[in-house]
Every structure is written in C-alpha cells, then in structure tokens.
Amino acid sequence: MKNQFTLRCRVCHQPIGNPYISFDRRTQQYSTTMWQGEPRPTITVQQAQEMFQYDSQECRAADELQIVAELKLTTTHPESDRMTPCSRCAAPVDRNLPHVSYGYIEGEMTDCNITNVIDDTELAVLCKKCEEPDDPPIDAAAVVGIEHKERSRA
Ligand SMILES: [Zn+2]
Ligand SMILES: [Zn+2]
Numbered sequence: 631m632k633n634q635f636t637l638r639c640r641v642c643h644q645p646i647g648n649p650y651i652s653f654d655r656r657t658q659q660y661s662t663t664m665w666q667g668e669p670r671p672t673i674t675v676q677q678a679q680e681m682f683q684y685d686s687q688e689c690r691a692a693d694e695l696q697i698v699a700e701l702k703l704t705t706t707h708p709e710s711d712r713m714t715p716c717s718r719c720a721a722p723v724d725r726n727l728p729h730v731s732y733g734y735i736e737g738e739m740t741d742c743n744i745t746n747v748i749d750d751t752e753l754a755v756l757c758k759k760c761e762e763p764d765d766p767p768i769d770a771a772a773v774v775g776i777e778h779k780e781r782s783r784a
Contacts, residue, residue, distance in 0.1 A: 640682045647685075649738065651736045652735050653733070653753075654733060656676075656731045659673070661674060707753060714755050716756055717754035718754070732755075733753050734751045
C-alpha cells in the first residue's frame with residue numbers, strides 16, 4: 631500500500647516515520663481531577679495544531695533557534711507552575727485558564743496518528759495579549775486529557 635502523502639522533515643527533508651517529532655501549537659488548560667482518591671493535575675488540550683515535523687531530535691534541535699526567533703521568545707522551557715511567566719513578554723499566565731502553549735511531541739507515526747509518545751516537551755507558554763487562545767472546539771470528542779508530568783526541581 632502506498633501512502634498518498636509523505637511527511638518530510640522540515641530540516642533535512644527526509645521522509646518521517648519512526649521517530650516522528652512534531653512541533654505543535656496548542657490551546658490548553660490545567661485542572662485538577664481526582665484519580666484513585668488523590669487530586670491529580672491534568673492538562674486538557676482544547677485545540678492542537680501541528681506546525682512542523684522532524685525525523686530526529688538532532689533536526690529538531692537544529693531548528694530550535696529558528697523557532698525561538700520566529701515566535702520572538704525571550705525565554706524557553708517554562709515551569710509547569712500554575713502561574714508561569716509568558717515566554718515572550720514575561721507577563722503572568724494563569725494556566726488554570728485557557729492559554730497557548732508550544733511544544734514538541736516525540737512518538738511514531740502510524741496511520742496518520744502519533745502513537746507511543748515518549749516525549750512531550752513544552753517550549754513556550756504565551757499570555758493572552760501575545761496570543762489569544764483558540765475557542766474551545768464544538769466537537770467535544772476533540773478534547774483530550776494528558777497526564778500532567780511533574781518536573782523535579784533542584
Ligand atoms: Zn531531519
Ligand atoms: Zn505575553
């Protein structure tokens with residue numbers, strides 16, 4: 631069976647399969663859900679839009695400076711705290727409200743879906759003034775919850 635459509639790496643232009651790394655713009659929101667009797671922080675992604683794709687972490691890393699310049703970021707890799715400074719203007723972003731987040735996902739491409747996600751790294755979080763969050767989707771099925779990964783701190 632032939633793929634009608636082959637995704638190619640933005641940097642080296644090779645076809646992408648495994649690993650598959652995408653750079654996404656998301657509108658997301660933090661909340662707390664109860665899981666096995668314990669409150670658990672959850673990220674709800676309301677909208678996700680794939681912007682660029684890569685075939686390796688090397689290519690992704692090679693493109694990071696370009697993306698930082700395009701998005702006019704002054705800081706990268708924000709903390710996952712509820713109140714986090716905007717990666718462009720440093721204004722506080724309340725993550726319990728819908729906000730724009732840019733990040734990388736690494737997984738495998740199978741039948742036009744990303745599966746076996748092994749990495750999900752946030753590059754930037756933006757305040758409302760810098761980028762307005764998208765309206766929630768009308769199709770509720772598009773809403774996906776992702777487990778919130780706690781980061782260890784020094
Ligand atoms: Zn590449
Ligand atoms: Zn901002």
